[in-house]
Amino acid sequence: MTSDVMTRPAVLILLGPPGAGKGTQARVLEEKFGLVQLSTGDLLRAAVAAGTEAGKAAKAVMAAGGLVSDEIVINILRDRLAEPDCAKGVILDGFPRTTVQAEALDVLLGETGQKINAAISLEVDDAAMVTRISGRYTCGGCGEGYHDSFKQPVSAGTCDKCGSSEMTRRADDNAETVASRLEAYHAQTAPLIAYYNGKGALQAIDAMGEIETISGGLAKIVTDVTS
Ligand code: ADP
Ligand code: ZN
Numbered sequence: 001m002t003s004d005v006m007t008r009p010a011v012l013i014l015l016g017p018p019g020a021g022k023g024t025q026a027r028v029l030e031e032k033f034g035l036v037q038l039s040t041g042d043l044l045r046a047a048v049a050a051g052t053e054a055g056k057a058a059k060a061v062m063a064a065g066g067l068v069s070d071e072i073v074i075n076i077l078r079d080r081l082a083e084p085d086c087a088k089g090v091i092l093d094g095f096p097r098t099t100v101q102a103e104a105l106d107v108l109l110g111e112t113g114q115k116i117n118a119a120i121s122l123e124v125d126d127a128a129m130v131t132r133i134s135g136r137y138t139c140g141g142c143g144e145g146y147h148d149s150f151k152q153p154v155s156a157g158t159c160d161k162c163g164s165s166e167m168t169r170r171a172d173d174n175a176e177t178v179a180s181r182l183e184a185y186h187a188q189t190a191p192l193i194a195y196y197n198g199k200g201a202l203q204a205i206d207a208m209g210e211i212e213t214i215s216g217g218l219a220k221i222v223t224d225v226t227s
Helices: 003-007 022-033 038-048 053-064 070-081 084-087 099-111 126-132 176-188 190-198 210-224
Strands: 011-015 037-038 092-093 118-123 136-139 145-147 202-206
Touching: 011 022, 011 099, 011 190, 022 092, 022 145, 022 210, 037 038, 037 070, 037 084, 038 053, 038 070, 038 092, 053 176, 070 099, 084 202, 099 190, 118 190, 118 210, 126 136, 126 176, 176 190, 190 202, 202 210
Parallel strands: 011 092, 011 118, 037 092, 118 202
Antiparallel strands: 136 145
């Protein structure tokens, strides 16, 4: 690692439709590289649960599978990025999701002399996403993700990582809402692939295979773009 990289925390973006595995892979990269996962979905769900003004405004939009306003999301992300742990480097999961957000991110990073190391597109088939999303659930204790068909805990109902038996499913992980989320992705987020390609920052990976195979490919990309 060069001293330049040491003084400039890595900024990685994971792009891809809902269900592509951004959250799962972000957690793996977090552990492997000591980076911090920033999920605007998680931050918004926390705001909804806490009943903040932003949370109140976001709740119905999220339940319908639409996108929360750029203003709310950018403010939430700006606050989170200012927290000291982000100096370790960040993996953005679910942000940016619109061109306005991508431009705001460039400005935010510019203020502290940072820039994006890479935007990594997780390439998947739309048709598989409904199955992936409908079967997924999360450990309430540690946030580890599981799936009815693809990734069961070793002992049914008990988290491999932390031993908790409190598993939760997201309210918006149902077939109807998933269709709207995929539509929002294609209309508003997929154009970011061209945006980052134009900046020479785009990397792509086939994300239809085994979780470990994809993690291996991603780790290689992250090593390349941060060294
Ligand atoms: P997924 O990627 O599986 O759709 P997320 O947890 O990233 O799930 O997001 C859940 C919901 O939160 C989205 O459907 C959207 O309503 C809202 N959301 C998350 N990130 C953003 C964002 N960057 N801009 C606008 N809305 C967002
Ligand atoms: Zn757990």
